[in-house]
Amino acid sequence: MVEFVKDGATGMEKVLLREPGGATAQIHLYGGHVTSWKNEKGEEMLFLSSKAIFRPPKAIRGGIPVCFPQFGGFGALEQHGFARNRMWTVDPNPPPPPPFAGTGPNKPYIDLVLKPADDELKIWPHNFELYQRVMLGFHGELTSIIRVRNTDNKPFTFTFALHTYLSVSDISEVRIEGLETLDFLDNLRDKERLTEQGDAITFDSEVDRIYMGTPTKIAVIDHEKKRTFVLKKEGLPDAVVWNPWEKKAKAMADFGDDEYKHMLCLEAAAVEKPITLKPGEEWKARQEISAVPSSYFSGQLDPCKVLNG
Numbered sequence: 001m002v003e004f005v006k007d008g009a010t011g012m013e014k015v016l017l018r019e020p021g022g023a024t025a026q027i028h029l030y031g032g033h034v035t036s037w038k039n040e041k042g043e044e045m046l047f048l049s050s051k052a053i054f055r056p057p058k059a060i061r062g063g064i065p066v067c068f069p070q071f072g073g074f075g076a077l078e079q080h081g082f083a084r085n086r087m088w089t090v091d092p093n094p095p096p097p098p099p100f101a102g103t104g105p106n107k108p109y110i111d112l113v114l115k116p117a118d119d120e121l122k123i124w125p126h127n128f129e130l131y132q133r134v135m136l137g138f139h140g141e142l143t144s145i146i147r148v149r150n151t152d153n154k155p156f157t158f159t160f161a162l163h164t165y166l167s168v169s170d171i172s173e174v175r176i177e178g179l180e181t182l183d184f185l186d187n188l189r190d191k192e193r194l195t196e197q198g199d200a201i202t203f204d205s206e207v208d209r210i211y212m213g214t215p216t217k218i219a220v221i222d223h224e225k226k227r228t229f230v231l232k233k234e235g236l237p238d239a240v241v242w243n244p245w246e247k248k249a250k251a252m253a254d255f256g257d258d259e260y261k262h263m264l265c266l267e268a269a270a271v272e273k274p275i276t277l278k279p280g281e282e283w284k285a286r287q288e289i290s291a292v293p294s295s296y297f298s299g300q301l302d303p304c305k306v307l308n309g
């Protein structure tokens with residue numbers, strides 16, 4: 001089921017997806033931003049700050065901001081680009097889904113699009129179409145399919161990320177598997193290139209890293225909640241891991257002082273090698289997140305078993 005509603009608290013337009021098994025998702029047209037994803041028991045799986053500001057030009061703190069045409073400070077534009085604080089529209093006539101879309105009759109989805117108006121063209125002079133299909137799968141998994149199309153008469157280059165804020169019980173009880181031994185750029189050390197050691201990543205201080213050449217599946221294991229998130233991705237070779245920890249949390253106006261304990265950003269991204277599109281070309285990417293009880297998870301990263309088993 002797909003429903004269009006006005007958010008009572010913010011007056012903003014949003015879309016509700018409800019999958020027959022009971023899972024739900026909410027997508028705000030502001031930012032093309034997934035702000036809620038609940039499993040069939042009604043448990044929220046995305047973090048959304050209690051202080052999130054739903055008012056332009058602020059980006060919404062939590063959920064899944066879309067970073068385009070620039071990730072972070074990797075360029076001359078505002079941090080994370082402008083797509084996350086612009087109004088998207090529902091696309092009445094979406095392009096046919098790519099073969100990996102996995103759409104089906106009972107899978108609710110919505111197609112959104114962002115095209116530049118004069119404002120955007122002034123700061124980034126390129127005609128583009130940015131499409132996002134958000135979809136709930138049979139097991140409540142949340143999928144975003146992204147397409148960027150160059151509708152200009154000259155090439156353009158961009159970086160991109162789906163800045164997913166996962167809800168976790170306690171950041172000290174969480175570990176990430178799948179990024180061991182990879183190289184990363186450390187944002188806390190002026191983007192110095194370092195190599196991750198052999199162990200799964202755990203957290204006891206601020207982390208802000210861009211892992212490069214990452215696998216198509218990454219797992220976030222929440223020991224306390226006995227829940228594992230499995231993030232599968234295509235077309236997004238990098239993975240950003242971010243937790244602001246205590247000091248930075250206190251400095252952010254739209255973030256509660258202690259909220260860093262209950263969130264972890266795992267961001268499927270294309271940053272290290274920016275994407276260039278010639279006129280008429282299209283770029284596609286896909287992210288699917290599922291949440292499974294950790295007892296299904298062997299401790300070895302074999303999310304094929306988790307997803308298909």
Ligand SMILES: O=P(O)(O)OC[C@H]1O[C@@H](O)[C@H](O)[C@@H](O)[C@@H]1O
Pocket residue numbers: 059072079080163187208209240242267
């Ligand atoms: O506060 P913003 O603009 O939403 O960014 C949050 C964080 O987003 C992460 O992706 C960046 O790596 C961090 O450096 C940044 O602090």
